[in-house]
Amino acid sequence: MSFNCRFAPSPTGPLHIGGVRTALFNWLLAKKNKGKYFLRIEDTDRERSKDEFKNQIISSLAWLGIKHDGAEYIQSKNIDKHVAIAEELIKKGLAYPCYCSEEEINEQKAKCKKQGMPYVYNRKWRDAKDLEIPKDVKPVIRFKSKISGNTIIKDLVQGERNISNSTIEDFVILRKDKSPTYQLSATVDDHEMKITHVIRGDDHMINSFKQKQIYDAMGWVVPHFAHIPLIHSEQGKKLSKRDNASTLEDYIKIGIISDALRNYLLRLGWSYKDKEIFTKQESIDLFDLSGVGKSPSKLDMARILSINETYIKTIDEKELFKFFQEYISKYKSSIDGKKESALIKSMGFLKNKAKTLEDIWNNAQYIIKDEIEIGVDDKKLLDDLSKTIIKEFINEYEKVSSLSRETLEPVIKSLIEKHKTNFKGVGQPLRIALVGSRFGPGLYDVILSLDKAEVIKRLKQI
RNA sequence: GGUCCCAUCGUCUAUCGGUUAGGACAGUUGGUUUUCAUCCAACAAAGAGGGGUUCGAUUCCCCUUGGGACCGCCA
Numbered sequence: 312m313s314f315n316c317r318f319a320p321s322p323t324g325p326l327h328i329g330g331v332r333t334a335l336f337n338w339l340l341a342k343k344n345k346g347k348y349f350l351r352i353e354d355t356d357r358e359r360s361k362d363e364f365k366n367q368i369i370s371s372l373a374w375l376g377i378k379h380d381g382a383e384y385i386q387s388k389n390i391d392k393h394v395a396i397a398e399e400l401i402k403k404g405l406a407y408p409c410y411c412s413e414e415e416i417n418e419q420k421a422k423c424k425k426q427g428m429p430y431v432y433n434r435k436w437r438d439a440k441d442l443e444i445p446k447d448v449k450p451v452i453r454f455k456s457k458i459s460g461n462t463i464i465k466d467l468v469q470g471e472r473n474i475s476n477s478t479i480e481d482f483v484i485l486r487k488d489k490s491p492t493y494q495l496s497a498t499v500d501d502h503e504m505k506i507t508h509v510i511r512g513d514d515h516m517i518n519s520f521k522q523k524q525i526y527d528a529m530g531w532v533v534p535h536f537a538h539i540p541l542i543h544s545e546q547g548k549k550l551s552k553r554d555n556a557s558t559l560e561d562y563i564k565i566g567i568i569s570d571a572l573r574n575y576l577l578r579l580g581w582s583y584k585d586k587e588i589f590t591k592q593e594s595i596d597l598f599d600l601s602g603v604g605k606s607p608s609k610l611d612m613a614r615i616l617s618i619n620e621t622y623i624k625t626i627d628e629k630e631l632f633k634f635f636q637e638y639i640s641k642y643k644s645s646i647d648g649k650k651e652s653a654l655i656k657s658m659g660f661l662k663n664k665a666k667t668l669e670d671i672w673n674n675a676q677y678i679i680k681d682e683i684e685i686g687v688d689d690k691k692l693l694d695d696l697s698k699t700i701i702k703e704f705i706n707e708y709e710k711v712s713s714l715s716r717e718t719l720e721p722v723i724k725s726l727i728e729k730h731k732t733n734f735k736g737v738g739q740p741l742r743i744a745l746v747g748s749r750f751g752p753g754l755y756d757v758i759l760s761l762d763k764a765e766v767i768k769r770l771k772q773i
Numbered sequence: 774g775g776u777c778c779c780a781u782c783g784u785c786u787a788u789c790g791g792u793u794a795g796g797a798c799a800g801u802u803g804g805u806u807u808u809c810a811u812c813c814a815a816c817a818a819a820g821a822g823g824g825g826u827u828c829g830a831u832u833c834c835c836c837u838u839g840g841g842a843c844c845g846c847c848a
Contacts, residue, residue: 353848416846428774428775430844431775431844472777484846492848494848497848516778518848541842547840578786580786582786585787585795587796587797604779606779609784610784614797614798614799617797618798665810723807735807742808750808
């Protein structure tokens with residue numbers, strides 16, 4: 312059995328985190344089954360579709376490591392085919408022109424609302440041989456939906472779903488300007504692309520019932536459907552663009568790395584035993600639609616940060632620096648080339664204090680910036696004894712020829728003994744002078760991460 | 774309002790009729806430590822309610838309650 316999956320976003324806005332997960336699940340299912348995963352840009356809403364969003368969607372998915380097979384499929388390029396199918400349906404008597412004006416439709420809706428009844432198009436033109444065709448109205452083409460019986464979809468996630476055909480109206484497949492609507496275009500394209508598995512959000516359930524009828528009308532093979540539960544906001548509602556942290560970009564810009572987000576999204580609505588961390592390969596091997604739950608899940612920023620932290624701690628320093636550099640060049644500022652080697656060396660301890668790449672950026676400021684600022688509270692901690700200790704440290708430090716933790720330790724220890732204090736008594740003033748804050752990396756890490764001249768310069772400023 | 778759907782710790786989830794209901798994140802407490810963190814350990818935390826079915830229900834069925842999705846010439 313072949314597996315052809317697709318992700319079909321519309322380029323009318325930045326890529327949504329729910330969409331990213333849908334893409335991930337499609338990709339995973341395809342890869343697991345040695346099938347193909349396609350990307351289809353559904354740009355038939357000409358007013359709202361923008362190239363800028365299309366490009367952003369493609370690069371966002373690339374960032375996540377989801378690569379589509381072949382070139383991306385642009386739906387608007389296939390409009391002629393969609394229209395041709397609509398005409399075929401008309402010929403077969405399975406679609407028909409509807410001459411209701413917008414006002415007429417609106418009246419119907421208002422009437423239904425008033426009566427507390429659900430609105431369904433009244434099928435006025437379905438078999439309207441006797442009706443006089445109005446001259447001034449351009450018709451839309453409606454699909455002749457089944458009136459009686461039921462439509463059943465064996466959903467791979469939701470199980471068997473059954474709906475009475477009477478609740479499905481004769482939906483529009485061609486607008487009055489002859490352009491195809493989503494229901495038609497998506498169905499025709501899925502058929503043409505030989506899509507075997509349609510994985511999409513649960514909000515598409517009704518569409519699948521409608522689309523199944525088009526497949527049946529055309530005598531096409533109906534693909535398998537899998538409707539995955541939606542991702543909810545903290546308020547428990549379908550995530551919308553208005554919610555904060557709803558787009559992929561929102562996560563990238565705070566320094567979430569791609570593997571971590573992939574792992575988080577994978578575990579949102581899907582699970583495999585007690586396993587929490589999945590490499591990309593593991594996720595391909597282990598993914599299965601049977602592991603997808605039926606109930607919607609809420610976004611949990613704390614969990615995202617935690618998984619990100621795990622990944623940051625796990626990956627090696629060089630790779631981490633690569634991610635870091637990529638991140639700051641886009642969202643912060645690029646760094647002086649001279650600082651690079653110091654930063655790479657420091658990733659090892661910097662990452663222990665970070666949940667995000669942004670944390671690393673913040674914690675590395677003392678290396679990145681030439682001038683450090685000492686906070687007011689920290690400045691107060693620098694009393695006369697501190698200043699004496701700093702002066703004495705400078706004298707000893709200058710004498711050390713090869714700098715290492717081993718050569719530095721005796722210096723610190725002798726100062727502790729001389730002033731009958733503890734590590735904090737010596738370490739804190741030095742850290743404040745070098746980092747600008749009493750919170751920071753371990754003292755030896757700090758001293759060794761800076762040039763000797765820089766250390767002396769900063770200490771002498773006190 | 775109509776149609777459809779969902780329901781285990783605060784959150785993500787495990788359990789596919791028999792478990793002291795497990796794990797992870799967050800939380801609390803304690804320990805390690807060079808500050809902050811990390812790390813380690815412990816604690817606390819759940820089957821919405823009511824009926825069935827069954828020797829036995831979190832698990833199967835029904836009702837109630839709560840929540841959600843859809844109801845565009847958007848996709």
